[in-house]
Amino acid sequence: MEIQLLLSRDRETCYHDPVRGFKTRLVNGRLFSSTNIGMSLEDAKKSAAYKAVNEYVKDNTVIGVGSGSTVVYAVHRIAERVKSEGLKLVCVPTSFQARQLIIEHGLVLGDLESNRRLDCAIDGADEVDAKMVLIKGGGGCLLQEKIVASCADRMVVIADYTKDSSKLGQQYRKGIPIEVVPMAYVPIKAKVEQCFGGCLKLRMAVAKAGPVVTDNGNFILDWHFDDGKEHDWDAVNREVMMIPGVVDTGLFVGMATKAYFGQPDGTVTERYKAKQTAQMAPTIGRA
Numbered sequence: 001m002e003i004q005l006l007l008s009r010d011r012e013t014c015y016h017d018p019v020r021g022f023k024t025r026l027v028n029g030r031l032f033s034s035t036n037i038g039m040s041l042e043d044a045k046k047s048a049a050y051k052a053v054n055e056y057v058k059d060n061t062v063i064g065v066g067s068g069s070t071v072v073y074a075v076h077r078i079a080e081r082v083k084s085e086g087l088k089l090v091c092v093p094t095s096f097q098a099r100q101l102i103i104e105h106g107l108v109l110g111d112l113e114s115n116r117r118l119d120c121a122i123d124g125a126d127e128v129d130a131k132m133v134l135i136k137g138g139g140g141c142l143l144q145e146k147i148v149a150s151c152a153d154r155m156v157v158i159a160d161y162t163k164d165s166s167k168l169g170q171q172y173r174k175g176i177p178i179e180v181v182p183m184a185y186v187p188i189k190a191k192v193e194q195c196f197g198g199c200l201k202l203r204m205a206v207a208k209a210g211p212v213v214t215d216n217g218n219f220i221l222d223w224h225f226d227d228g229k230e231h232d233w234d235a236v237n238r239e240v241m242m243i244p245g246v247v248d249t250g251l252f253v254g255m256a257t258k259a260y261f262g263q264p265d266g267t268v269t270e271r272y273k274a275k276q277t278a279q280m281a282p283t284i285g286r287a
């Protein structure tokens with residue numbers, strides 16, 4: 001019997017030796033042994049979320065609650081800590097989903113009218129590059145996620161190892177989401193393609209005919225950019241934001257303070273924000 005290739009995708013390869021019953025997984029250049037091969041992607045999300053909540057959520061604080069599947073674990077852990085430690089927290093949602101999670105877990109629901117400054121925003125990401133530039137909005141909630149993060153003293157990203165990337169586009173192949181006013185989606189698509197290349201696709205709904213409509217009543221264009229080129233994401237983001245009808249982009253530049261990546265063996269790796277340079281100022285100033 002020969003060694004079998006079980007899985008091979010971007011920066012992740014998994015082998016099985018049927019004679020010795022030995023499995024290995026190579027992820028982003030790190031080798032994981034057969035003892036921990038059974039950890040699922042969900043376990044990786046959970047480890048990252050739990051570690052972030054344990055380290056960043058403090059008593060008497062206001063927390064921004066992001067959106068997506070990894071955030072579900074963060075909200076579970078926040079609720080556990082509120083119960084066991086009696087933490088006094090106010091949670092500000094970034095989407096309809098986050099609002100429901102907060103309510104379902106019996107947490108105190110807040111908003112930006114009563115809490116213009118947050119202590120920490122905890123959110124997922126679709127991809128995080130080596131400079132901590134994020135692609136967000138895979139779940140369509142980028143606008144409120146960016147607003148809430150911009151009001152927080154720190155933004156903490158929770159993700160599994162598939163989101164860890166050296167360069168945007170290496171791991172996440174669905175493009176950079178751009179939220180747009182519906183009447184402007186055709187000219188915006190043409191302008192971005194003309195100025196920056198690539199191709200923009202109107203995101204279509206799955207269980208509804210027609211396009212995805214965001215929590216804010218807008219459309220999403222997913223920009224499949226040219227990943228063969230070097231991009232200055234801060235400059236690109238600023239220019240795209242200037243196009244009339246663009247509401248926001250899923251590019252989060254200079255916003256994340258720290259990222260936690262859950263690994264296949266249950267460990268969590270961490271990345272900190274690089275020192276700010278003049279070329280890489282925060283997209284939106286903190287409140």
Ligand SMILES: O=C(CO)[C@H](O)[C@H](O)COP(=O)(O)O
Nearest residue numbers: 068069070124137138139141
């Ligand atoms: O930006 C987001 C939603 O707009 C999410 O944070 C992002 O899509 C990651 O989601 P998940 O934790 O499910 O992988």
